[in-house]
Amino acid sequence: MSSRFRFPAVGLVLAMSLPVYAGNVASTLTTETGKETSTSERSVLSESERVRAHTWNLSELEWQRYRQLMQGIRGSISPETISPIEVLGIHARDEAERQRYADAWARAMHEDVDRILAFQRAYDAAGKRLYPNEPLIDVGQLPAKAEATSEFQSIDRLLFFASPSCPVCDALMNKLLQIIDEVSGIDIYLLGLAPGDDAAVRTWASTHRIDPEWVRSRRVTLNHDAGALDTLTSGQGAVPYLLRRRGESLSPLRASDL
Numbered sequence: 001m002s003s004r005f006r007f008p009a010v011g012l013v014l015a016m017s018l019p020v021y022a023g024n025v026a027s028t029l030t031t032e033t034g035k036e037t038s039t040s041e042r043s044v045l046s047e048s049e050r051v052r053a054h055t056w057n058l059s060e061l062e063w064q065r066y067r068q069l070m071q072g073i074r075g076s077i078s079p080e081t082i083s084p085i086e087v088l089g090i091h092a093r094d095e096a097e098r099q100r101y102a103d104a105w106a107r108a109m110h111e112d113v114d115r116i117l118a119f120q121r122a123y124d125a126a127g128k129r130l131y132p133n134e135p136l137i138d139v140g141q142l143p144a145k146a147e148a149t150s151e152f153q154s155i156d157r158l159l160f161f162a163s164p165s166c167p168v169c170d171a172l173m174n175k176l177l178q179i180i181d182e183v184s185g186i187d188i189y190l191l192g193l194a195p196g197d198d199a200a201v202r203t204w205a206s207t208h209r210i211d212p213e214w215v216r217s218r219r220v221t222l223n224h225d226a227g228a229l230d231t232l233t234s235g236q237g238a239v240p241y242l243l244r245r246r247g248e249s250l251s252p253l254r255a256s257d258l
Contacts (some may be wrong), residue, residue: 056157062084069088085108086105113192116165157244157245159189159242159243159245162230176242176258177208177209242255242257
């Protein structure tokens with residue numbers, strides 16, 4: 001795959017699809033044209049839809065509006081995993097409604113990061129307890145670099161998509177740092193962090209021994225994913241994911257290419 005893509009190396013909001021606690025919006029269900037829909041015209045929710053609406057803590061009116069929006073442009077251009085809260089927030093009808101959904105989403109993201117980190121700590125502790133004399137990932141067992149595909153140039157930049165709860169990402173990160181002198185730099189995009197949580201990004205970088213001088217000189221950039229991986233892969237990419245940017249061209253790389 002080769003594509004042309006430009007985006008700034010800045011941290012934006014990562015959109016995840018997780019259950020959240022949102023306040024009910026007691027507003028009239030409308031069509032995208034703003035025309036009110038009478039009570040008799042509203043479709044009755046199925047039992048499964050009622051269960052899903054309850055899971056997201058949404059009223060029947062909110063769920064009907066979400067369902068209606070997904071039948072339009074939102075359902076055509078967004079991944080299937082987009083959450084009802086995101087859909088309703090993106091299509092909010094006034095600032096108060098937009099803020100209500102934004103608050104609910106921010107709380108959900110914050111709570112989920114806590115859950116992820118708690119599980120990661122438990123996982124790390126379990127690995128040390130169960131296998132005290134074995135490395136978590138044996139890098140030596142990863143596919144060896146093939147001479148024919150080792151074609152890095154000094155103008156190349158590597159785009160690496162990872163998450164804090166990904167041991168394989170950690171192993172590949174170590175391999176990337178070993179070839180940093182062969183390329184122009186490495187742009188790291190982290191998924192699974194709370195929006196704007198730059199402290200978590202810095203902690204991740206410190207854990208992986210990324211030299212602060214590399215960051216200051218932009219040999220390494222640290223970024224929130226902000227949907228970049230979905231954009232580049234049409235929603236098909238998953239961490240760890242690695243791309244090489246050479247000029248305006250982007251090409252996917254495998255672990256064996258390092």
